[in-house]
Amino acid sequence: MSFHGVPERTLLLGDPYHCQCLKTARLLREKLGLSEAQVNVSFQSRLGRAKWLEPYTEPTLIALGQQGVQRVDMVCPGFTSDCLETLEEILQEGQNAYKAAGGKHFTYVPCLNAAPLINPVGHLLQLIAACKPGQRVIVGLVGLPGSGKSTLARALQAQVNTHLGQNAILAVGMDGFHLSKQQLSHMPDPQEALARRGAPWTFDPAGLAQRLQALRTQPLVDVPWPSFEHSVGDPVEGALTVARHIPLVLIEGLYLLHKDDGWDVSGLLDECWFLDVPLHTALQRLQARHMAAWGINAEQAQARIAGSDVLNAQLVQGHRERADALVGDSM
Numbered sequence: 152m153s154f155h156g157v158p159e160r161t162l163l164l165g166d167p168y169h170c171q172c173l174k175t176a177r178l179l180r181e182k183l184g185l186s187e188a189q190v191n192v193s194f195q196s197r198l199g200r201a202k203w204l205e206p207y208t209e210p211t212l213i214a215l216g217q218q219g220v221q222r223v224d225m226v227c228p229g230f231t232s233d234c235l236e237t238l239e240e241i242l243q244e245g246q247n248a249y250k251a252a253g254g255k256h257f258t259y260v261p262c263l264n265a266a267p268l269i270n271p272v273g274h275l276l277q278l279i280a281a282c283k284p285g286q287r288v289i290v291g292l293v294g295l296p297g298s299g300k301s302t303l304a305r306a307l308q309a310q311v312n313t314h315l316g317q318n319a320i321l322a323v324g325m326d327g328f329h330l331s332k333q334q335l336s337h338m339p340d341p342q343e344a345l346a347r348r349g350a351p352w353t354f355d356p357a358g359l360a361q362r363l364q365a366l367r368t369q370p371l372v373d374v375p376w377p378s379f380e381h382s383v384g385d386p387v388e389g390a391l392t393v394a395r396h397i398p399l400v401l402i403e404g405l406y407l408l409h410k411d412d413g414w415d416v417s418g419l420l421d422e423c424w425f426l427d428v429p430l431h432t433a434l435q436r437l438q439a440r441h442m443a444a445w446g447i448n449a450e451q452a453q454a455r456i457a458g459s460d461v462l463n464a465q466l467v468q469g470h471r472e473r474a475d476a477l478v479g480d481s482m
Contacts, residue, residue: 216252
């Protein structure tokens, strides 16, 4: 557990912050059923030359890696929402320092951030009820690779349509906006582009933005939608149709909250949710999916995940705080 540090002189002057941090860590440890040996408390964000509360977080992570501790789960209880001090200092710099010292598996537990959406089906029904004739609502669903975005989107579609007795919602994906293998082959480094396929720069965000714009500005016409055909390994245009009578479109994908590499579709979504599944759970599901889809063993699947999926997952996890609401993978 890493808490924000303060100069040590505040403790010597009687400030209770240090004691409050230790008590918080103890209560969390007891609630989680962990032993004292399983939990380390450290302090981050040291600034200047003065001595701050110890132990410092990054040296602690380095020591754990050097001691052969193979897995670290990191939480920052003093932060109510993620920021540079959690996403950059801990998730990126802390993780890199730990792994460089010999550590293997690092999981950052996100802060509370956005409020959870308790009843997503009920919320979608409210959005549909409030949708005026001639309008269309677009809701995004973001999550880590393997988090279950497609499964949840299909379940939400089925439950809402069953409740209303009509097709009032259609779930679509952003996978149809992958760049084709031919397009990737024309990139400066085609081999890397194919190896990193699924990274944000291997998609067509401008094409997605144009299609979302069509959904918003042409609600009374049918809008074709592409999908990704795994049997050929390329997108297929017009695989789906968003019919004119559909008032709500639920689009799921990794990068709907991304704002780099040509991405920024936030202004084209009425709401965007984040499927809040722990990283280790998502990667376990992804491993099982790769083994089933490619006929490979666990070690091969883990190597495939380490090559690209983990990088994408860490990037997407950093977008969690941008979501309008958090949703779970069970309803």
